[in-house]
Amino acid sequence: MKNVLVISGHTDLATSVANKTILETLHAMLPEAEIVKLDELYPDFKIDVETEQQRLLRADIIVLQFPVFWYSAPSILERWMEETFRHGFSHGSAGDKLKGKKLVLSFTTGAPAEMYNQDGHSIDELFIGYRATCQLCQMEFAGTVYTGGVSYGNRTTPALIEEQKAASADHARRLVELLKTL
Numbered sequence: 001m002k003n004v005l006v007i008s009g010h011t012d013l014a015t016s017v018a019n020k021t022i023l024e025t026l027h028a029m030l031p032e033a034e035i036v037k038l039d040e041l042y043p044d045f046k047i048d049v050e051t052e053q054q055r056l057l058r059a060d061i062i063v064l065q066f067p068v069f070w071y072s073a074p075s076i077l078e079r080w081m082e083e084t085f086r087h088g089f090s091h092g093s094a095g096d097k098l099k100g101k102k103l104v105l106s107f108t109t110g111a112p113a114e115m116y117n118q119d120g121h122s123i124d125e126l127f128i129g130y131r132a133t134c135q136l137c138q139m140e141f142a143g144t145v146y147t148g149g150v151s152y153g154n155r156t157t158p159a160l161i162e163e164q165k166a167a168s169a170d171h172a173r174r175l176v177e178l179l180k181t182l
Contacts, residue, residue, distance in 0.1 A: 002060035002061055002182065003034075003058055003059050003060045003061070004030060004032070004033040004034070004059065004060070004061045004063065004179060005033070005034050005036065005055055005056065005058070005059035005061070005062050005063065006023070006026060006033055006034065006035045006036065006063040006065055006106075007036050007038065007062065007063065007064050007065065007077065007080065008023055008035065008036060008037045008038060008039070008065045008066070009038055009064060009065065009066035009067075009073055009074045009076055009077025009080070010037075010038075010039055010065075010066060010067055010074065011039050011069075011074045011075070011076055012039055013037055013039055013040070015152075016067070017150065017155060017161060017164045017165060017168065018067065018108045018147065018150035018164055018167070018168040018171075019065060019066070019067055019108060019168075020168075021164070021165045021168035021169055021172070022065060022106070022108070022168045022169075022171050022172045022175070023035055023037070023065065023172075025168070025169045025172035025173070026065075026172050026175065026176065029172065029173070029176045030176060030179070034055060034058075034059070036052075036055065038076045038077065038080055039076060042076065042079075042080070045075075045076060045079050047079060047080055047083040047084065049083050049084060049086070052080065052083070052084040053084055053086075053089055053097070056084060056090075056097065056098060056101075057097060059101060060101060060102065061101070061102045061103075061104065061142070061179060061182055062101055062102070062103050062104070062139075063103075063104045063105075063106050063175070063179070064077060064103070064104070064105050064106065064107075064130075065106045065107070066106075066107050066108075067107065067108045067109070067110070068107055068108065068109045068110075068123075068126070071126050072126070073107075073127075081133075085098070085133065085137065090136075090137045091136045091137050091138075095137075096138060098137040098138065098139050099137070099138035099139070100138065100139070100140070101139050101140070102139065102140045102141075102142040102182050103130065103133075103134050103139050103140070103141055103142060104142045104143055104144070104145070104175070104178065104179070104182075105127055105130055105143075105144045105145075106144070106145045106146075106171070106175050107127075107144070107145075107146055108146070108147050108148070108150050108168070108171070109123070109146075109147075109148045109149070109150070109151075110149070110150060110151030110152065110153065110154075111148060111149070111151065112148050112149040113146070113147075113148030113149065114148075115148070116148065123146060123148075124144055127144070142178070142182055143178055145171060145174050145175040145178060146171075147167055147168065147170075147171040149167070150164045150167060150168065
């Protein structure tokens, strides 16, 4: 398989069930993938740009793994992109370092999926900016993997926690299947 870089944009994986399970399952299924946990590396949001750009250079496929917060990616993931996708590196007249790389969005929501697919709209429309980023950076947008209904509020019993873990492990399996096609 190609070099896969997974960037975890969860702000507090220690308290997560869904994203934590997804990453653990991915690690078990794709031990060669590099998994970067931004909350552990950069709790102060001070991104090591050189290190992160080197990770991007090694990757063929970049997966952004995150929970949806207020209809967007968490601020730490946005900060990571602001710092690493710099003019002259990812775009601009001399910025072609991400050219040809594939980007996959892998995300979860606390609310059920049907809450995001109303009035003829879909959750994928929330992330149209990532498609535009791919175009600007000459990357290929390679799809999304999404699981809804994995809210903190739904973790009130051991059985409900196990349901979330099972849904999250399934999410990871679907992500691996997508990655195998790229």
